């Protein structure tokens with residue numbers, strides 16, 4: 001059975017969002033629903049129809065994302081859902097195929113997404129491209145090393161988030177290209193970041209903000225909520241949930257973290273951070289940072305040639321890769337990737353390949369975290385025809401800092 005696919009119009013929004021709510025088991029508050037609608041790019045939605053019923057949906061957020069050495073237009077895949085009554089009939093597969101073709105026609109070379117489960121997207125050529133640490137620091141474990149940078153010109157100012165929206169937007173835009181995976185936020189995204197109705201608070205109180213600034217302006221900010229609580233023994237037992245902490249320099253970064261980790265009546269801080277967060281270097285006793293790892297951003301090379309030519313590389317590299325890609329046949333061929341300090345080029349070739357590599361594995365290293373590429377090479381899951389070629393590729397694709405998008409889209 002086939003399910004015709006097309007974008008929806010605004011009148012079809014309720015049926016579109018219902019598929020999402022049924023698939024995820026969500027009951028959004030009307031204000032959350034309105035925000036979601038306002039952020040929807042209707043011409044980039046796709047819906048699969050079973051007669052008059054929308055049975056599966058997806059959408060795209062169009063944005064610019066940082067990649068190693070620059071920024072790129074990226075298709076941010078979102079809202080992927082299939083009605084529970086229509087699962088496992090190939091609807092997601094046909095939506096993914098159509099969407100990849102649409103992205104290719106539009107000329108975007110990279111797609112990215114957050115996965116609800118990590119087993120879903122590898123089959124569609126997406127690679128696990130960024131990880132994150134979900135961390136908890138209990139007091140008094142948040143002490144810093146004595147040589148932590150300090151700047152007497154810095155002060156921390158407690159502000160209402162909505163009142164400093166313009167400063168937050170400006171500051172975020174100024175640092176967005178410093179870490180691969182970060183993406184430029186439009187007004188709809190900021191509406192979500194600063195949303196503070198009761199359903200957004202999830203029992204943790206209103207959104208709070210501190211700015212680190214000096215006479216020249218903002219040098220960083222933190223957004224968080226505090227779940228205030230006292231134990232039966234009367235001892236303060238608050239939890240600070242840190243949503244975001246961004247700084248433009250190390251002293252501002254340390255000052256913000258100090259404020260967050262040293263709040264009165266707060267027993268613990270919980271948040272998600274990049275795997276190479278500088279906080280690890282500040283802590284006197286890093287073992288106090290209890291962390292679990294999770295995958296974060298997934299990336300798809302929709303156009304291998306353009307994507308590989310559009311990033312920088314850590315070292316010179318010259319490899320011929322036979323790329324395997326069932327869904328995007330224009331990628332499935334031999335490519336010669338050469339890069340040095342003057343730039344990178346990826347062009348078609350008929351030369352003997354140094355390695356045969358699935359497109360998802362190549363994509364996993366695109367943002368600069370080569371953990372999956374190296375692991376798959378070491379696990380014998382990439383055919384290497386010239387000994388040492390994969391090591392060369394891993395070294396060249398690695399990037400500092402490691403990728404992290406930092407906010408679900």
Ligand SMILES: CC(C)(COP(=O)(O)OP(=O)(O)OC[C@H]1O[C@@H](n2cnc3c(N)ncnc32)[C@H](O)[C@@H]1OP(=O)(O)O)[C@@H](O)C(=O)NCCC(=O)NCCS
Nearest residue numbers: 023080081082087088089090091092093114115116119120
């Ligand atoms: C995940 C979801 C979109 C899959 O849709 P679907 O139409 O059932 O998927 P398909 O029938 O096209 O399945 C394609 C393949 O993916 C596999 N697959 C589907 N969902 C999977 C999952 N959650 N984990 C692992 N494999 C999965 C199928 O088994 C199938 O494998 P096969 O080709 O080897 O037979 C759907 O189950 C859903 O809406 N889930 C809840 C919401 C959600 O998690 N969405 C993803 C948001 S990032």
